[in-house]
Amino acid sequence: MATTPLKRRNALVGWSFILPNFAGFAALTLAPVIVLFYVAFTSWNVFGKARWTGTANFIRMWHDASFWTALTNTLYYTSLHIPLTLSASLGLALLLNRSLRGVAFFRTAAFFPYITSMVALTYVWNMLFSPDYGPINSFLRFIGIANPPGWTTSADWSMPAVIFVGTWREMGYYMLLFLAGLQTIPAQLYEAARVDGANPWQRFLFVTLPGLRHTTFFVVVIMTIGSFKVFDLILLMTEGGPGQSTLVLSQYIYQKGFVENQFGYASAVSIVLFAICCLVTIFQYFVNRRWND
Amino acid sequence: MKRNTAGRVLLYAGLIIAAAALLLPFYWMVSSSLKANNDVFTIPLKWVPDTFMWRNYGDIFAKSGMTTWLTNTLTLSVTVTLLQVLTGSFAAYGFSKVRFRGRNVLFLAYIATIAVPWQSYMIPQFILMSKLHLSNTLFSIIALQAFGAFGVFLMKQFYETIPEELSEAARLDGLSEYGIYWRIILPLSKPAIASLSLLTFVSTWNDYLGPLIYLRKPDLWTVQLGLRTFISQYNAEYALIMAGSVLSVLPIAIVFLFGQRYFVEGITSTGLKG
Structure with missing residues (x-):
């Protein structure tokens, strides 16, 4: 295929549009991703001397109990955070998907936590969760629970507390996606179901849920990636503690890389996070392709 | 009834x-x-x-570097937003309105990186930035945030809804591609620009990890980083900390109040952020 002058001109014009953004994108995102796969096979410390060590970092990781704790905790966070946030955001969307006075205000209220500073929010929640004087435990004692949990000071309850705050913060965001999904379900379907004598629960089960199939799948995919990379919430709320009870993968990378200056080893752990998110994305790609056929 | x-x-x-x-x-x-x-x-x-x-509100200013923090944060948020909107809308035009070879593959590379968490490549990125002597400058955060794939994606989604006939007609009238971008497409995409600006502004304002890694000098701290340090220094000054928190949230609340519609539109049209 010969390149015509017009095609060449188009390519030139096209690139000229893309280049200002692409230059920054290539230098700051693409290049680091490629370099990651080199650094992970070296012992790179803060003085910037890289020595090729082959798979040593990965072997070390395999025997590193803290790494496995971080991975297990990340899975723990993910496995609770997803179903909780999914049901909370879908519930909110169903509640708010009608023309009632004040609904617009509620939608706004639900979304606001998502765009407020994590530093401020986690501190407020730590105060609310405060074991001795915090309002949450005061309330629990008031309703008759003599020994309420220690929340972020207890190894068993710190993760649930963190998951709760994560859900509280994000549900308004996913609610918006569900609201948009609900708008695409034709009203006639609900009419027809009603004529056929379906009760509200059946209408939800056989009209709403199938109609939200694509939205739900999409939401689950972003939530999965979001949960695997969870970081600032944990760093600010518990710093991974008490002990290692809330240590997650991203934080472990940060810890090894920026606190202990073991760039090589931290990069090897990064590759695990990278691989998990890639797998999720590839899975999403194939499911979407199947649906679009 | x-x-x-x-x-x-x-x-x-x-x-x-x-x-x-x-x-x-x-x-x-x-x-x-x-x-x-x-x-x-x-x-x-x-x-x-x-x-x-x-x-309490006077005291937090007196006791901390709040003025510096707010100034730094505002500088960063405004610069990043401007750059992201400019380069993002410009690149999106190339991806959606100019046909050339390799375009789709390139766009796929953009989209793929949206799904890759920053946490997984923050280490090599930091190494690169340090080699360029950019760490510990405000510029590092600008570079980090301003060229994201997100803006390109959001703007492209919007451009696709603008009928192609419009650009065709303009081409017949002899307008160059740059002219079409500037005089026709950009004025039509005000709502998308508003969405992108607000989302970028807010995420730069709230960013904690970027500044945590790159801004070590106290006179470069953002309000999030400053507040966090204040918390660790005066952890029993609850009322003051809460006053600082209100100050860090207030600008976002105001922006949100005036631009709710654009936040919602931006999020539902892309479904990606965070």
């Missing part, structure tokens, strides 16, 4: 409980910021401060 009213009452009750649960932490933040420090944790709880301690 009667059943309907009962249902309505129930619905409102549900809504009010949900809203209270959502907003309670914010109420706690504001009311604690106006209390005397000893009154923050009391049993039973005081929902309204005895006396309103407005001086």
Whole structure:
């Protein structure tokens, strides 16, 4: 295929549009991703001397109990955070998907936590969760629970507390996606179901849920990636503690890389996070392709 | 009719409980910021401060680098937003309105990186930035945030809804591609630009990890980083910390109040952020 002058001109014009953004994108995102796969096979410390060590970092990781704790905790966070946030955001969307006075205000209220500073929010929640004087435990004692949990000071309850705050913060965001999904379900379907004598629960089960199939799948995919990379919430709320009870993968990378200056080893752990998110994305790609056929 | 009213009452009750649960932490933040420090944790709880301690807000400015932090954060947020909107909308035009070879593959590379968490490549990125002697400068955060794939994606989504005939007609009238971008497409995409600006502004304002890694010098700190340090230094000054928190959230609340519509449109049209 010969390149015509017009095609060449188009390519030139096209690139000229893309280049200002692409230059920054290539230098700051693409290049680091490629370099990651080199650094992970070296012992790179803060003085910037890289020595090729082959798979040593990965072997070390395999025997590193803290790494496995971080991975297990990340899975723990993910496995609770997803179903909780999914049901909370879908519930909110169903509640708010009608023309009632004040609904617009509620939608706004639900979304606001998502765009407020994590530093401020986690501190407020730590105060609310405060074991001795915090309002949450005061309330629990008031309703008759003599020994309420220690929340972020207890190894068993710190993760649930963190998951709760994560859900509280994000549900308004996913609610918006569900609201948009609900708008695409034709009203006639609900009419027809009603004529056929379906009760509200059946209408939800056989009209709403199938109609939200694509939205739900999409939401689950972003939530999965979001949960695997969870970081600032944990760093600010518990710093991974008490002990290692809330240590997650991203934080472990940060810890090894920026606190202990073991760039090589931290990069090897990064590759695990990278691989998990890639797998999720590839899975999403194939499911979407199947649906679009 | 009667059943309907009962249902309505129930619905409102549900809504009010949900809203209270959502907003309670914010109420706690504001009311604690106006209390005397000893009154923050009391049993039973005081929902309204005895006396309103407005001086907490003066004290936080006096006791911390709040002025510097706010100035830095504002500088960063505005610069990043401008750059992201400019380069993002420009690149999106290339991806959506100019046909050339390799375009789709390139776009796929963009999209793929949206799904790759920053946490997984922050280490090599930091190494590269340090080699370029960019760490510990405000510029590092600008570079980090301004060229994201997100803006390109959001703008492209919007451009696709603008009919191709419009650009065709302009081409026949002899307008260059740059002319079409500047005079036709850009003016039509005001809502998308508003969405992108607000989302970028807010995420730069709230960013904690980028500044944590790159901005080590106290005179470069952002409000998030500064507040966090203040918390670790004065961790029993609850009321002051809450005043600082209110200050860090207030600008976002104001931006949000005026631009809610654009936030919602931006999020539902891309479904990606965070």
